[in-house]
Amino acid sequence: MKTTFALLAALTLAASAFAVEVGKPAPDFTGTDINGKTVKLSDFKGKIVVLESYNSDCPYDANQYKTGAMQDLQKDSAAKGVVWLLVNSVNPKNFSHRTAEQAKQEIADKKIVADAWIDDSSGAIGHLYEMKTTPHMFVIAKDGTLVYDGAIDNQPDPFHNPRTANNYVRDAVDNLIAGKPIEVSQSKPYGCAVHYAD
């Protein structure tokens, strides 16, 4: 019976799938950043928010950072008043997990521009947003509506030059600001599986 319930629960989740659904309000969450500060999504209402499922050990994510393309996007977004939240859902036993100190060092080394690096080692936010890969990107409009859910760009490999790819997040943010419809509002995220806790 328990399994039946679990199955039904899973099904309900899949069917109602949508806690996260483009066009619907993005589910609120509360997390803690590496400085111990509480980060609540709804506190950013009135601003465009980008969520990034992050693990720079993953070659797909590493490609974005090694080339500096991700940091450029973060800088440009910050200049436009966009809030950028890194969500690291890697479980503490995994090699790619970062302690607060390691994370601070990584931000400095990689020149990451983000409003917060949220320690989601429990996977709560990752599961809530059904973050599947690193990277997996979400763009939330000023009114709290999820407007983009998917890949960082249109080249699903860890070798390409991200600056020549079509960056879906940049497009979504620019179109939001220009008040234009978002061309690609959903895509299949690509990358390494998020290393959730069991």
Added chain:
Amino acid sequence: MRTVLKPLIVIFACFAAFASRDAHAQAALATFDTPPAAHHTQVKLILSADTAKPGDTIFAGVDLKMEPGWHTYWKNPGAAGMTTEIKWQLPPGVTAGEIQWPLPKKLPPAEVTTYGYEDEVMLIVPLTLATNLSAGPIDLKANVSWLECKEVCIPANQDVEAKLNIGSETKISADSATIESWKKKAPYSSDLSITAWWEKPTNGDLRPLIINFPTRFISVRIDSGDFFPDAYDQFEIQPATETISNLGEIRLRKFVKKFSSDWPKEISGVFLYRVPDYGTNAFEVKFSIADKAPANDTILSTTNPPTALPSQSLWQMLLYAFIGGLILNIMPCVLPVIALKILGFVSEAKSSPRRVRALGGIYAVGVLFSFLVMAAIVIGVKAAGHQAGWGMQFGSPIFIVCLTTLVTLVALNLFGVFEVTLGGRTLDAAGNLAARHGASGAFFNGVLATTLATPCTAPFLAPALGFAFSQSAVTIILIFLTVGLGLASPYVLLSWNPAWLKFLPKPGAWMEKFKIAMGFPMLATVVWLFNIAASSYGKNVLWLSVFLVVVAFAAWIFGEFVQRGRKHKAAAAIITLILLIGGYAFALEKELDWREAMPQTDSTGSLKESADGIDWQRWSPEAVAAARAAGKPVLVDFTADWCLTCQVNKQTSIEISSVRQKIKDINAVALVGDYTHFPDAITTELQRYNRAGVPLVLVYPKNPDATAIVLPAILTPGIVLDALDRAAR
């Protein structure tokens, strides 16, 4: 809340009473431009031939050996990962074909399921040699790139090469057997008759897809199935698979997530199923997706119909409803009423044809009116948020008491104890049946026929009603009226063609004997109803029988001294009334407390029906959980006293020696869920399985993670035994 009923007879009061009742590798960064030594996967290229002649097709095998714990990906990596790629550098005249992928495994975790390979995989590629290829050695080279993952993911690539000699004669290589064995691990190309349809209309970007593969014509027994889809850019067929059925068919539910453009009309991938003691069979399949379930689909049309239904299937359901109504005429629960109808026709045949037609029409109106009332109740119950089901009024003890009393009176009436004077006519001669079968008699017959028909379900009726119960009010009314039309139609037809009645003997003394004889099926009906009442009132049901005797006695006094007597009519009428009121007040109200059925005792003891019978325990979600936690298979029978199909299933396929023995052999737990009084816990459980009512028989496998096997509505011993066998593995 209960409605105080005016005692007696008007059957709709009983209906109303029921209705008002409540119803990753630091490595990764450091080794990003990876030196081969950092791989966790060894790659080599082998060929099926050492020497081949021009025009041959040989096979290349790209072998990936992963270190323990590492995996690489299939052509559709799934929710994450990257497919392995082979970039050939071939001399002119050699062409590489498509990769033949061995069947992958689904890799955890559940939330990011991927398709891939662990330990080793060999990707087979056919190489076609041109006919004009000149003799001599050639080099076949390729660059293989892959993503290997464990706790971290590492992209890697490596150049591989092999030498092939072009000669006049084909010489197979030492590796050829290895290549052959890997070729066998690729899915067969096939022509499996798979049907697929969207379960629901679009609702957002996620849509359930049903994939159905009939297995009943395959001679081997087939277990669980799955579908591994190809990868698509515009949409994703999510890896999670839910098995809806695997008896007689493999029916799977997958969710498709759309990223852009339209919903796919055709998809391809690998369909696989497990054959116990043999292994897994996998097939390359490609199938189109229909917008709706096939019209003749049995599971979906009764349990989970699409919300927007095209008129075509409504027409089919109406046809089913009509045929079902027609068949109801000869079902056991309606049979006693047939006696009344036959009498009616015999007695009326001599009247003017016009009157016969009128009575046929009134009978039909009586039937249709009853069905309209039932439709209204169903709509009302649904609107109140309750689950409605065919025969649900039989779950109401109040209804049962009313009906038992009514049928008793009908029997007494047939025995000639008293006469019924409906429509204000009085009788003077007992033999004058015409008066009794006047207009109101005909109407009453229609109502009675319908009331008695409700615990029965006939072939064709089940899909039509199952369909109706989940539809809009208009559709419910339409279906119910059509069933009514079916039920009434033979009599209406006969009344319009009285010539067809000529097979009946002329009215005479035989009619009185026949009438009395037909009283006995009515008595049998009383016994059946009484038995249902017993389950509501326990031992107190005695007071119902006392009441029935009092009513019978009153009926006799009424018939003998009021209707046929000459003197003291008024006194006799008063005695009749006193008996009825006294009997009602004392037996029903005081002793039986008939409007408050005895609460069900939730005993957990055995509900065995005979010494060697199945050791039934009372069903509860906790009982199922406990048995499953103990690693035992579980048989659950949701049944109801008023459900004839359930009783038939029990007699023919459950409470039988082979099933009893099987339950003992596999040490299964048998649980019975009694739905006679509509307990909420069972209603909830039925809804979970998309059922409008009982029967529902479930078999939970021993493996506590496996889902329950849902048995079909009509059982055979084979179905039950087979399900129990599978549950025990």
